[in-house]
Every structure is written in C-alpha cells, then in structure tokens.
Amino acid sequence: MHKALLLYFSGTGITRHFTSLIQEEMENRGYICDCLNIEELIDLTVLWQKKPVALNYTINAERKRPLSNYPWPYQDLKTALQNAEENKLFSHLEQEWAEYDLIGFGSPVYGFRPAPVMIRFILDLPVFKKTLRVFSYATHDGAQGDFEKFMEQVLRMKGFKYAGHIDQTFVYSASAVMRGNFDNLKAGRLLVKKSQQARRKINIFLDYVQTLFSGMPYWYHGESLINLFFGLPYRLIYSYGIDLLLNHFLFGFGIHKEKCIQCMTCVAQCPQGLIELDKYDYPIRLYHCMYCLRCLNWCPTDALYFSRVTNGKARFPGPEVLIEAAMQDDLSYRLKNE
Ligand SMILES: Cc1cc2nc3c(=O)[nH]c(=O)nc-3n(C[C@H](O)[C@H](O)[C@H](O)COP(=O)(O)O)c2cc1C
Ligand code: SF4
Ligand code: SF4
Numbered sequence: 384m385h386k387a388l389l390l391y392f393s394g395t396g397i398t399r400h401f402t403s404l405i406q407e408e409m410e411n412r413g414y415i416c417d418c419l420n421i422e423e424l425i426d427l428t429v430l431w432q433k434k435p436v437a438l439n440y441t442i443n444a445e446r447k448r449p450l451s452n453y454p455w456p457y458q459d460l461k462t463a464l465q466n467a468e469e470n471k472l473f474s475h476l477e478q479e480w481a482e483y484d485l486i487g488f489g490s491p492v493y494g495f496r497p498a499p500v501m502i503r504f505i506l507d508l509p510v511f512k513k514t515l516r517v518f519s520y521a522t523h524d525g526a527q528g529d530f531e532k533f534m535e536q537v538l539r540m541k542g543f544k545y546a547g548h549i550d551q552t553f554v555y556s557a558s559a560v561m562r563g564n565f566d567n568l569k570a571g572r573l574l575v576k577k578s579q580q581a582r583r584k585i586n587i588f589l590d591y592v593q594t595l596f597s598g599m600p601y602w603y604h605g606e607s608l609i610n611l612f613f614g615l616p617y618r619l620i621y622s623y624g625i626d627l628l629l630n631h632f633l634f635g636f637g638i639h640k641e642k643c644i645q646c647m648t649c650v651a652q653c654p655q656g657l658i659e660l661d662k663y664d665y666p667i668r669l670y671h672c673m674y675c676l677r678c679l680n681w682c683p684t685d686a687l688y689f690s691r692v693t694n695g696k697a698r699f700p701g702p703e704v705l706i707e708a709a710m711q712d713d714l715s716y717r718l719k720n721e
Contacts, residue, residue, distance in 0.1 A: 385596065386482060387416045390424070391489035392501045392654070394675030395556040397522045398491050400702040404578055405487060405520065405549075408585045414485075421504050425472065428656030431503045435655070436463040437673070438494040444634045444671040451669035455657075460496070463506060467540070470507035477511055485546070485592065488534065489520040491675075492550075495528025497521070499673045500654050502537070511542035516595065518588070521550040524557065546595055549588045551581040556699045560679050560689075561633070565697035571709030574702060629674075635690040636668040642686035649678035649687060 387409055393399040402418055409416040421427065437445075437457035445454055458466070480486060488505065490497040497505075497519075519534035521527050531548040538545050554570045554577070649666050650658045658678060661667045666678075666687070679687050680699050688694040 385414045385484040387414050387485040387487065388480065388483045389416065389418045389487045389489060390421055390504075391418070391487075391520075392421050392427075392491075392498050392504070393489075394491055394498065394654075394677055395680060395699050396701040396703070397553050397556050398489050398520075400553065400574075400578070401520060401522050401551055401581060402487075402489055404581050405489075405585050408582055408589060412589060421501065422654065425504070427500050427504070427654045430470070430472075430507060431500050431655050434458055434463065434466070434503060434507075436460065436499050436503050436506070438496055438499055440494045440629065441499075441671045441673060444630050447630060448634065448671075450636060450671060453669065455670040460502070463502065464537070464540075467506040467537075469509040473508050477509055477513065480511075480515060481513060484516065484596070486515060486517045486543075487520055488517060488538065489522075490530075492521050492523035492527045492530050493673055493675075495526065496530055496533050498675065505537050505541065508541050510540075514544050515542075516546050516592075517543040518546045518592070519548045521548070522553055523550060524555055525552050546592060547588060549584055551577065551584060553577045553581075553702070554705065557676060559697050559699040560676055560693045562697045565699065567700060567705055567708040568712055571705035571707070571712075574705050575709050632692045633690050634671055634674065637688045637690065637694065638666060639686045639688075640665055642684045644684055644686075646683060648681050648683060652677045652681050 389402050389405055391398050391402045393402075399420070406416045406418050435455065435457050437459065439459070442457055442459055445457060488497075488501070490501040493499070496502070517538050519531060519538065521530050523530070527550050530550070534548065535545045554574050559565045643665055645664055647666075650660070653672070654675060654677070655672050657670055657672045658666050658668050674689070676699065679689065679693065680701070682698075685698060688696075
C-alpha cells in the first residue's frame with residue numbers, strides 16, 4: 384500500500400477542492416493519503432515576510448503605483464532562487480516525510496507561476512538526501528504558463544525525484560470580484576462538470592505513477608502541447624492584462640469604514656501578513672500583495688475592495704457553496720420529477 388501526502392496553498396478554495404479530488408481518487412486506489420494546507424504546517428506570514436519573494440506583477444505594481452512612501456523590499460524570482468537555502472524550521476521534515484512514497488505540491492497559478500507563498504515554502508525546504516518522488520499540481524484559468532517548468536526546477540533543486548504534473552481549470556473564481564453578480568448555481572454546475580474532468584486526468588496520472596512504482600515503461604505526455612497551443616491567447620491576455628489592466632484598474636486597497644465591523648478577519652486571513660491597522664484600528668495595506676483575494680472574499684460585510692473595478696461587485700463564495708447550490712438544484716429537480 385502506498386502512502387501519499389498532498390501539500391497545498393489555496394487562495395479562493397479551488398486548489399483545496401482539487402486537492403480533495405486527488406485525495407479521493409488516491410484513496411479509491413488503496414493509497415493512504417494525507418492532505419496538509421501549508422498554512423497548518425508553518426506560519427506563512429512569518430516565513431514569507433522574512434524573505435518576501437514576489438512575482439513580476441507585484442513588483443511592477445509596487446514600482447509604478449506604490450501604495451505608500453515606503454516600498455516593500457520584495458525579492459524577485461531570480462534573486463530568490465539564487466539565495467535559496469534551508470530554513471532550520473524545516474530540518475525535521477526529511478525524517479518526517481520519509482514515510483511517504485509520493486508527495487504532491489499544489490498551488491493556484493498566479494502570473495504563470497505558483498503563488499509566492501508556495502514558492503517561499505519550497506525554497507526554504509532542506510535539500511532531501513533520500514530520494515523522494517514528488518509531483519506538482521495546479522488550478523488556473525487556462526494559462527498556466529511556466530508553472531510546471533518552474534515547479535520541476537525548484538523541486539529537483541531540493542533533491543526530489545520529479546514525477547510529473549496535473550492541472551485543471553474549474554471556475555473563474557478570480558474574476559468574480561469584478562462582476563456585477565455571481566451565479567452560484569451556474570458556477571456550481573460548471574464546477575461539478577470540471578471536477579469529473581479532473582478525476583479523469585488524475586486517474587491517467589495515477590496510472591502513470593503506478594508504472595513508476597512498478598518500473599513498467601509508460602508514456603505520459605501530460606498536456607504540455609495542448610497548453611502551448613490553446614494557452615497562447617490566454618498567455619497574451621494575461622501577460623499584458625496583468626500588467627496593464629490589473630495594475631491600473633484592479634490593484635490597490637480600499638475600505639468602506641462605515642461597513643467595517645473591525646472583526647479582523649481580513650488581517651487573520653492574509654497569508655502574507657500585509658494587512659495592518661491604522662490608528663483607528665481599521666485595516667489598511669501599504670504595499671502591493673500577491674492578490675490572492677482572500678480578504679475581499681471573506682470580509683463578512685463586503686467592506687473591502689481593491690480598486691473601483693472591484694468596488695460594490697460580487698464576491699466568490701468558495702467551492703463548497705457552489706457545489707451545495709448545484710446539489711440542491713439537482714435534488715429539487717429529482718423531487719419534482721419523481
Ligand atoms: C493574482 C492572480 C493571478 C492569476 N494569474 C493567472 C495566470 O497567470 N494564469 C491563469 O490561468 N490563471 C491565473 N489566475 C487564476 C487562478 O489561477 C485561478 O483562479 C485558480 O483556480 C485559483 O485557485 P485558488 O482558489 O486555489 O486560489 C490568477 C489569479 C489571481 C488571483
Ligand atoms: S491583502 Fe488580501 S489579497 Fe492581498 S495577499 Fe493579503 S489576503 Fe490576499
Ligand atoms: S474583514 Fe471586513 S469587517 Fe472585518 S475588519 Fe476586515 S474590512 Fe472590517
């Protein structure tokens with residue numbers, strides 16, 4: 384019996400959902416499969432702030448449209464890779480993870496790469512001396528760009544044996560915060576359909592992994608070629624979009640103080656610890672972040688927005704709510720027709 388560990392980060396909950404699908408399919412095959420949100424393993428805020436790696440969209444936003452006079456000392460990817468070294472807090476992991484036959488690292492795609500907090504997490508790991516088989520997985524909106532290549536590079540750098548990658552698009556959770564309304568039922572139906580598609584992909588990948596364990600030859604092509612072809616238009620939209628559109632119209636931090644009940648949910652939810660309190664104890668963010676959208680989505684009174692584009696717009700309720708909406712609809716349909 385194989386033992387697997389799935390380590391993930393998730394902003395709006397989609398990667399968490401994908402993780403649970405992988406776990407279910409692994410368990411169906413007799414694996415023992417543990418799941419761990421990396422935020423349960425370590426205080427991400429402290430980890431990331433010590434060496435705050437950022438992707439280009441954040442660095443550009445900070446350079447072009449800073450939110451304060453004190454620019455945050457972000458580390459770009461190249462510098463972060465050059466200065467990667469073991470964080471002593473992770474020294475015990477080599478021994479702890481030795482019990483696993485397979486470890487998956489999952490993240491949403493942000494600007495063609497893994498979320499900066501996941502990058503920080505991997506770069507801070509020790510270099511594993513004992514061979515451990517790992518894979519990467521991602522959720523995205525159609526353009527994962529260099530995500531897989533980057534994951535392969537950093538995971539190999541840490542001494543792991545890289546087995547491959549799975550990815551899936553589910554629902555457009557990120558653009559929800561720019562829409563006038565968000566149809567839970569429609570999105571729920573899409574999520575259910577995409578989850579079935581994801582299960583098929585997971586099983587193709589697990590067939591391949593099985594051959595690695597047994598030493599049988601097998602050709603696993605992933606989806607690199609398809610992504611290259613169909614990903615191109617998205618790639619163009621995202622590369623220009625993120626810098627031009629998002630930088631100018633999305634990125635920022637605004638608050639309707641009259642709506643804020645000072646519950647501190649946003650402060651606690653921020654994986655980068657970038658939301659502070661002003662002198663009246665209202666949340667404020669003085670720097671650009673990775674824009675995971677958690678603060679916006681989880682504010683109970685919709686008091687927060689990034690820019691006017693997100694002001695007064697819909698919020699993403701999370702995959703569980705969408706699935707519930709689709710299931711309720713299915714149930715009432717069946718009751719009506721019985
Ligand atoms: C700041 C930001 C950048 C993103 N960049 C990309 C991207 O480059 N390519 C893409 O296909 N999707 C991109 N997305 C969409 C997310 O990858 C997608 O919504 C993902 O499923 C979210 O997963 P989560 O719910 O686990 O955070 C981006 C989303 C955000 C918030
Ligand atoms: S400020 Fe909000 S969007 Fe930015 S990283 Fe923190 S929780 Fe995510
Ligand atoms: S989550 Fe919303 S209501 Fe709570 S402190 Fe933050 S802005 Fe205010």
